[in-house]
Amino acid sequence: MTQRPRLTPDQLRSRWWFDNAEHPGTTALCIERYMNYGVTLDELTSGRPIIGIAQSGSDLTPCNRHHIELVKRVKDGIRAAGGVPFEFPMHPIHENVRRPTAALDRNLAYLGLVEVLHGYPLDGVVLTTGCDKTTPACLMAAATVNIPAIVLSGGPMLNGWHGNQRVGSGTIIWELRKRLAAGEIDYAEFLSTATDSAPSVGHCNTMGTASTMNSMAEALGMSLPGSAMIPGPYKERSMVAYDTGQRAVEMVWEDLRPLDILTREAFENAIVVCSALGGSSNAPVHVNAIARHAGVPLDNDDWQQLGHRVPLLANVMPAGVYLGEEFHRAGGVPAVTAELLKQGMIHGEALTINGRTMADNVSDCETQDDDVIRRFADPLTTRAGFINLKGNLFDSALMKTSVISADFRRRFLENPDDPDAFEGKVVVFDGSEDYHARIDDPALGIDATTILVMRGAGPVGHPGGAEVVNMQPPEALIRQGVDSLPCLGDGRQSGTSGSPSILNASPEAATGGPLALLQSGDRLRVDLGRGEVRLLVSDQELTSRREQLKCHGGYAYPGHQTPWQEIQRTLVEPLDRGMTLRGADHYRDVARRSPPRDNH
Numbered sequence: 001m002t003q004r005p006r007l008t009p010d011q012l013r014s015r016w017w018f019d020n021a022e023h024p025g026t027t028a029l030c031i032e033r034y035m036n037y038g039v040t041l042d043e044l045t046s047g048r049p050i051i052g053i054a055q056s057g058s059d060l061t062p063c064n065r066h067h068i069e070l071v072k073r074v075k076d077g078i079r080a081a082g083g084v085p086f087e088f089p090m091h092p093i094h095e096n097v098r099r100p101t102a103a104l105d106r107n108l109a110y111l112g113l114v115e116v117l118h119g120y121p122l123d124g125v126v127l128t129t130g131c132d133k134t135t136p137a138c139l140m141a142a143a144t145v146n147i148p149a150i151v152l153s154g155g156p157m158l159n160g161w162h163g164n165q166r167v168g169s170g171t172i173i174w175e176l177r178k179r180l181a182a183g184e185i186d187y188a189e190f191l192s193t194a195t196d197s198a199p200s201v202g203h204c205n206t207m208g209t210a211s212t213m214n215s216m217a218e219a220l221g222m223s224l225p226g227s228a229m230i231p232g233p234y235k236e237r238s239m240v241a242y243d244t245g246q247r248a249v250e251m252v253w254e255d256l257r258p259l260d261i262l263t264r265e266a267f268e269n270a271i272v273v274c275s276a277l278g279g280s281s282n283a284p285v286h287v288n289a290i291a292r293h294a295g296v297p298l299d300n301d302d303w304q305q306l307g308h309r310v311p312l313l314a315n316v317m318p319a320g321v322y323l324g325e326e327f328h329r330a331g332g333v334p335a336v337t338a339e340l341l342k343q344g345m346i347h348g349e350a351l352t353i354n355g356r357t358m359a360d361n362v363s364d365c366e367t368q369d370d371d372v373i374r375r376f377a378d379p380l381t382t383r384a385g386f387i388n389l390k391g392n393l394f395d396s397a398l399m400k401t402s403v404i405s406a407d408f409r410r411r412f413l414e415n416p417d418d419p420d421a422f423e424g425k426v427v428v429f430d431g432s433e434d435y436h437a438r439i440d441d442p443a444l445g446i447d448a449t450t451i452l453v454m455r456g457a458g459p460v461g462h463p464g465g466a467e468v469v470n471m472q473p474p475e476a477l478i479r480q481g482v483d484s485l486p487c488l489g490d491g492r493q494s495g496t497s498g499s500p501s502i503l504n505a506s507p508e509a510a511t512g513g514p515l516a517l518l519q520s521g522d523r524l525r526v527d528l529g530r531g532e533v534r535l536l537v538s539d540q541e542l543t544s545r546r547e548q549l550k551c552h553g554g555y556a557y558p559g560h561q562t563p564w565q566e567i568q569r570t571l572v573e574p575l576d577r578g579m580t581l582r583g584a585d586h587y588r589d590v591a592r593r594s595p596p597r598d599n600h
């Protein structure tokens with residue numbers, strides 16, 4: 001436990017607003033208006049930390065909605081520790097619903113949160129997270145503003161059951177849509193099984209992007225140990241909400257800030273834990289983004305170098321068979337981290353939000369069920385994590401190795417002359433609308449060796465970068481028993497998908513990436529051993545295609561539909577750089593370096 005010098009009440013940031021004798025008018029304006037709904041003068045001026053609660057729950061965001069209840073316990077904890085809670089809304093982010101994609105809103109929510117944390121009288125903040133992008137938006141903002149901040153996840157839903165079968169959110173949908181296409185089930189059965197996968201409040205009960213990102217917050221040291229994966233309805237979830245509120249107040253007195261915690265070591269821990277969890281292919285995008293805002297160099301090569309040597313320990317869908325409840329009971333993120341710590345794969349000295357080190361937090365944790373959380377010596381896969389692929393089509397694209405199934409391996413990677421490599425003819429789709437319109441067209445000639453390519457799906461092409469690369473084969477092929485094909489694209493895929501796709505190709509077609517030059521019928525060679533994807537077309541031919549494309553005004557994609565789509569498209573960085581906004585990462589520690597100016 002580190003001992004940190006304690007702040008005195010007159011050093012609280014909120015004093016600028018509530019107890020600033022130099023500007024009595026400005027001060028009075030703040031005080032009188034907060035009193036108009038019953039806050040007392042004593043609460044505002046007696047030197048108690050003001051703790052913001054960034055509320056990500058609303059009727060529009062079902063995965064985060066129970067934060068509306070949970071924050072009552074957060075407020076109890078804040079008050080018990082002597083603080084004053086101020087709850088405020090965040091811009092809604094909900095992946096399942098938001099069109100054209102909730103990823104468009106991550107940076108918008110980030111910007112909004114930065115302005116609130118910087119410009120309002122907050123000494124610290126509790127960040128309520130749940131659905132995928134809520135966690136990175138919060139952590140990016142925490143790094144930029146750098147006031148004491150702590151993450152409270154809402155936790156996953158209870159396990160889904162259909163009869164006696166576990167049905168995991170997202171993962172079951174990708175399976176069911178194939179069964180629907182194969183004619184094995186009808187739409188009514190499809191829908192009833194799908195809805196069974198979501199039995200309670202909480203976010204995806206699989207190791208999709210939501211569970212992954214909340215686990216990343218814990219692995220980074222930004223939430224209380226063991227809190228990430230407590231299912232939403234469990235009583236421990238409310239208890240940890242209370243503890244989080246209390247801890248937020250203490251962190252203010254200790255002046256413990258996000259940039260004290262978000263170090264290179266913390267990010268390396270997150271990468272290692274992500275691999276062992278079989279975490280979402282969206283994690284590198286978001287974790288790289290948080291790192292950029294924290295000023296820590298991190299890229300997709302780090303993900304391969306640090307992560308691909310790590311075995312898969314969490315037997316949770318989509319890479320495994322269990323769901324959030326079993327994972328939590330088996331010990332959750334601390335048990336996984338402890339197993340990796342024993343192997344020297346975790347920086348045990350990394351500081352965490354409770355003022356203790358990662359080793360202090362997890363050393364005593366042990367898996368309670370070594371089928372759900374495997375021992376290091378008995379993993380599900382020995383080398384998990386991501387391979388960072390490169391070649392003449394892109395500088396970086398990721399493949400999640402923990403979801404390479406035995407069937408995929410047998411069909412594509414077990415050629416004795418060429419292990420870990422395969423070649424195939426591509427069929428190219430320009431955006432998801434084109435895919436849906438044409439996938440069943442027999443004229444495309446898709447067979448069991450075809451590689452499906454989706455372009456125009458990156459942060460510029462499909463503003464935000466949609467989860468559309470996980471394409472299923474044509475119905476006719478599925479009916480013949482071929483229910484998956486290799487997919488490649490400049491967009492993302494759902495973290496709940498078990499498809500070993502080549503994702504997040506950067507630069508994307510819409511910003512001049514060579515994917516724009518690809519034509520259906522071209523052949524691709526994918527070599528996982530060498531970390532390479534090559535378009536088997538001569539350089540001369542590529543140059544002439546590039547010239548032609550230029551003559552036609554470049555790669556075409558649908559226009560902007562809203563002002564934010566246009567603004568984000570002009571500023572957004574590629575997926576491998578975290579899809580952050582150009583220039584935003586220059587702002588760091590702004591609460592201290594650049595306190596907000598007077599408003600009156």
Ligand SMILES: CC(C)(O)[C@@H](O)C(=O)O
Binds near residue numbers: 132210
């Ligand atoms: C299941 C969703 C909506 O696709 C997403 O939450 C993810 O896991 O990536």
